[in-house]
Amino acid sequence: MKEGRGRNHRPDETAVVLAAHGIPAADFPRFRVGLFVMLEFAGRAVERLGVLRAWRDSLDRKIRTWPRTPANDPYKAAVEGLAAKLSARLGRRVVVAYNEFCDPGLGEAIDGLIDAGIRRLVVVPTMLVRGNSHTEIEIRESVLQAARRHPAADIGYAWPFEDEGVVSLLKGQVENRLGPDSRPTA
Numbered sequence: 001m002k003e004g005r006g007r008n009h010r011p012d013e014t015a016v017v018l019a020a021h022g023i024p025a026a027d028f029p030r031f032r033v034g035l036f037v038m039l040e041f042a043g044r045a046v047e048r049l050g051v052l053r054a055w056r057d058s059l060d061r062k063i064r065t066w067p068r069t070p071a072n073d074p075y076k077a078a079v080e081g082l083a084a085k086l087s088a089r090l091g092r093r094v095v096v097a098y099n100e101f102c103d104p105g106l107g108e109a110i111d112g113l114i115d116a117g118i119r120r121l122v123v124v125p126t127m128l129v130r131g132n133s134h135t136e137i138e139i140r141e142s143v144l145q146a147a148r149r150h151p152a153a154d155i156g157y158a159w160p161f162e163d164e165g166v167v168s169l170l171k172g173q174v175e176n177r178l179g180p181d182s183r184p185t186a
Contacts (some may be wrong), residue, residue, distance in 0.1 A: 013092060013093065013118065013120070014064075014092060014118075014120040014121070014122065015092060015093040015094070015095060015113050015118045015120070015121050015122075016086065016087075016090065016092055016093070016095070016108065016122050016123075016124060017094075017095050017096075017097050017109050017110060017113070017121055017122070017123045017124070018068055018079065018082065018083045018086065018094055018095070018096050018097070018101060018124060018125075018126060019094060019097050019098075019106055019123050019124065019125045019126065019142075020075075020076075020097070020099070020125075020126045020128060021075065021098065021101075021126070021134060022064075022075075022076070022098030022099055022100050022101035022102035023075050023076075023101050023102070024063050024066070024101050025063075025066045025067070025068055025072040025073045026072045026073065027060075027066075027072045027138050028063060028066045028072075028164040032059055032062065032063070033062045033063065035059060036059040036060060036063060038058065039052060039055065039056035039059065040056065041088055041160065045129070055061065060100075063101055064098075064101060064102055064103045064105070065103055068102070073102070076096075076098075078100055079096055079126060080096055082126070083096045084156040088122070088154050093113075094107070095109050095112070095113060097109035097110070097123075099134050099138055099142075104144070105142075106108075106123070106139060106142040106143070107142050107145060107149075108145040109148055109157050110123070110142075110143075110150070111146070111149070111150075114146075114150045114153055118153075119152065119153050119154065120153070120154040120155075121153065121154070121155045121156065122156050122157075122158050123139070123143050123155070123157050123158065123159075124159070125139055125158075125159055128166050128169070129161075129166065130160050130161075135159055135160070136159075136160075139157070139159070139172065140157060140159065143155060143156075143157045165173075172179070
């Protein structure tokens with residue numbers, strides 16, 4: 001489990017799980033990714049047919065455990081860098097977890113923290129905008145499942161982001177690009 005390490009972490013501390021989407025490694029065979037996605041979209045049919053479910057699960061495991069480097073997965077490298085910076089800023093342990101395509105998965109990351117003695121967790125997604133199934137359904141459901149598995153733990157989900165905070169972030173990016181002397185044209 002990759003994690004950013006802030007200052008002196010204690011087992012009774014609050015930890016943060018940075019929930020990212022994940023992508024397949026660039027050098028993982030594309031046709032296998034396509035087969036996996038096809039099986040994912042087939043939904044209930046795959047769940048009813050054990051052989052298809054086993055095939056999907058095998059492809060999922062191969063995609064998730066493919067060796068990663070900054071060259072073949074710059075997204076994962078960027079998320080881990082972000083986690084290290086967030087950990088330093090918060091002074092808390094920050095663990096990266098992925099919704100799909102990479103390990104560790106969200107449930108696995110939460111279980112690992114609980115096994116390490118952490119009893120208070122905050123899960124925060126890297127996806128900022130409402131209306132996507134990853135943050136609103138999939139990650140939320142993973143957090144709820146983890147809370148059911150660990151009823152003695154305080155597992156929170158820091159979602160949704162308030163619009164004003166997202167607007168401030170975007171405004172700062174625009175102003176950084178335009179420069180301090182830019183003036184609105186309208």
